Amino acid sequence: MPTVTARHPLEILRHTFGYAAFRAPQEEVIHTLMADRDALVLMPTGGGKSLCYQIPAIARTGTGVVVSPLIALMEDQVTTLRQAGVAAAALNSSALPAAARAIEETLLRGTLDLLYIAPERLLQDRTLSLLQRVTVNLFAIDEAHCVSQWGHDFRPEYLQLRVLHERFPQVPRIALTATADPKTRAEIIERLALQKAAIFTRSFDRPNIRYHIHSGSQGARNALLRFIRDRHTGEAGIVYCLSRKRVEEIAEWLQGEGLDALPYHAGLGADERRRHQQRFQRDEAVVMVATIAFGMGIDKPNVRFVAHLNLPRSIEAYYQETGRAGRDGMPAEAWMHYGLQDVVQLRQMIQQSGTDMPRKQMESHKLDAMLALCETTHCRRQTLLAYFGEHLSQPCGNCDNCLQPPATWDATVAAQKALSTIHRTGQRFGVQYLVDVLIARAEPRIHQNGHDRLSVYGIGQELSANAWRAVFRHLLLRGLVEVDAEGHGGLRLSSSSRPLLRGEETLTLRQQESVTPKSRDKRPDLAPQDATLWEALRQHRRALALAQGVPPYAIFHDATLMEMLQRRPRDLRALATVPGIGERKLAAYGASFLKILLR
Known part of the structure; x- marks a missing residue:
């Protein structure tokens, strides 16, 4: 049965989280969930994925259940939400039995907006039975790429989350991830039974x-x-x-x-x-x-x-x-x-x-x-x-x-020399040995193997040892040579090296560059008086955080402090317009930050 809307999403965004407007596609995702439809959200880290499920969970009658793979992530989200006045809790292996029972009782009373839970705990029969006794207004499956067996961060428990669709068919689900190539996206849809879900994709670019x-x-x-x-x-x-x-x-x-x-x-x-x-x-x-x-x-x-x-x-x-x-x-x-x-x-x-x-x-x-x-x-x-x-x-x-566009050089001849050295030495030696042969380094092993008598011995003295290692790295990258996994990391030629050896192909490489980046657009340069105020705001935030045992960013983000610095609000009404300051934070911290701003 559809749940009842208690508050308007934009009202929650402004009064609870302190932001004036949604970023695309947050509003569309929220309306999808409010209409009891499933959603798949592909959005970069820092793009505002969490608000896509937090706001409808707060807006609707009942509790939003968030499946998250890491305890630290759950606890961090809960701490931040509580600072904003949201009733949130986490059930995971770090919770003591008494604390877990208290959370379950709060859930049964219907006074919890968001419950974060590990997939292992969610899938227990006891937990699923508990959730069937309460009003769940949505399921959010965070880090949904963990469902992919071909991905970089596979979690076996995620394969079983399809049970949510089977046990709670009327409850909308939202799956979210910041890292999914087209194959992984298809796998998420298949394994979580999201074939009818609305798909929202925002640019993966992080321009900052x-x-x-x-x-x-x-x-x-x-x-x-x-x-x-x-x-x-x-x-x-x-x-x-x-x-x-x-x-x-x-x-x-x-x-x-x-x-x-x-x-x-x-x-x-x-x-x-x-x-x-x-x-x-x-x-x-x-x-x-x-x-x-x-x-x-x-x-x-x-x-x-x-x-x-x-x-x-x-x-x-x-x-x-x-x-x-x-x-x-x-x-x-x-x-x-x-x-x-x-x-x-x-x-x-x-x-x-x-x-x-x-x-x-x-x-x-x-x-x-x-x-x-x-x-x-x-x-x-x-x-x-x-x-x-x-x-x-x-x-x-x-x-x-x-x-700093990189300089390049024609490495065709150097590559041919490297490939010939691999071949002449028997395709069983590692990079350092091959480099030593090329530059005629006086190594006893080379003499013992008789490789100082080969035609390739010393033919590479025009390049440094580091430059030769870069050549071998590129040959590996391009699949022109392979690592002998059965031996001790020796290199051998691949079939694709033949055109280069015959002179039918060329190879252009980037020159070795400095490892120290030169320029950076950091925060805008601050005038001395602004720098002093910036540090005062940060120190006050830190003191408040230490007193409560929470991270400083749970009080205010750096971006919010920078807005304070630039706007210089003179009263609470003006301070309330700064992004990231909701009603609860304004009441809790507004006066003390104003004192610093008005010095």
Whole structure:
């Protein structure tokens, strides 16, 4: 039976969340749910997906049930909603029995607007029976790409969420994701029985994020340190690494360099992970060094940069991870430094995995697409969006390739020399050995193998060792050579290398570039008096947050503070027009912030 509308969505948007108007396609999505129709929403991180289900859940009689895969994400959303005066709670494994019973009693009384729940708990017979005793006004399936067995973040429990359609056929459902290529979208529709759902797609572009991607086998640490110190001092960021060991090493090294850096990976104890995550969310300038285990549940809006010290396995993973930056819409950066060893390691991981051949081929194609993004000499954003089926007609002007078009060189002869060296040495040696042969490095192993007597020995002395590693990386990228997964990472020729060896094809590569981005449009430069006021507003927000034990952004986002700074409201009526200040926050914090603004 359709639920009754209690409040108008626009009224809730303005009075509860403090925004004057919807962003497309929020209003259309909300009206779809209010009409008891299903919806599939494909919208970038920071695009306002949450309001698409939060507002109709508040507007209608009953409770909206939100399926979310991560505890941290649920708790963060609940904290933020409660600050806005919304009755919200989360049921997950972190809830003590007494607290869980209290939440269930509130649910049964019908006084809960939103209930966040993990898929594992939702699927229990006891939970489904409980929900059948109350008025559920919608189901929201967040991070819906987790249903895809071919995707980068598969969760087996998501395959069973079709039961919601079977057990609650009259309750509208909304599935939401920020990362889904056309194949994943089709899989979401099929597995969640959303064939009749209205589909809403917003551009995947995040124009406020500036992309920088650099390659090389050396200098990654110092380049990262320069990047943070020169461009993000005193700001929050995430540094992703491939292994737990490297996470620990980089976090310790950054700490030694005077940065407030914390490690995060699955090998840490649950309490330590929780402490580090809470510090990252509640402090302004913490750098979290993490494996990909960290990030999806983070709703911190003022992450100013995301850095990768290793190559992600797919564009979906890269987009998901870089999407943690700049959720507040203010300028942010995605910086990456990767090396040849990343390519070799990921190729080996795919080939040595226990999955079937179709899965290996799919993962190889995804890695190829990621490498194509890294090595392109054209606009990064155009390449990134094209992967998701979106066309950007003009270069973005906000990536490294647009800002500093890369120089290129004819690498045909160099590639032929590299391929010949692989062949002449028996197609069983790794990159470093092959480079040593090319530049005639005095290595005992080369002499022992008799390779110092080959015609290819020393034929590459016109290039540096780093330049040769870049050549081999490109040969791997283009599928001209392969990694021998059965051996020890040796390279062998692929059939596609023959046209290049015969001179029937040419190869143009980008020259090795500097790893320090040069310019950035940060926040507008502040006059001294404005900078003082900006810090005063931030410090007051921090004090309020510490007193309540919530993250500062749960009080106000940076974007809201910047609006205060620029508008300089003189009374509560004017302050109420600042985006992000709803009625409850105005009553709770308005007077104290006005005192600072009126000094």
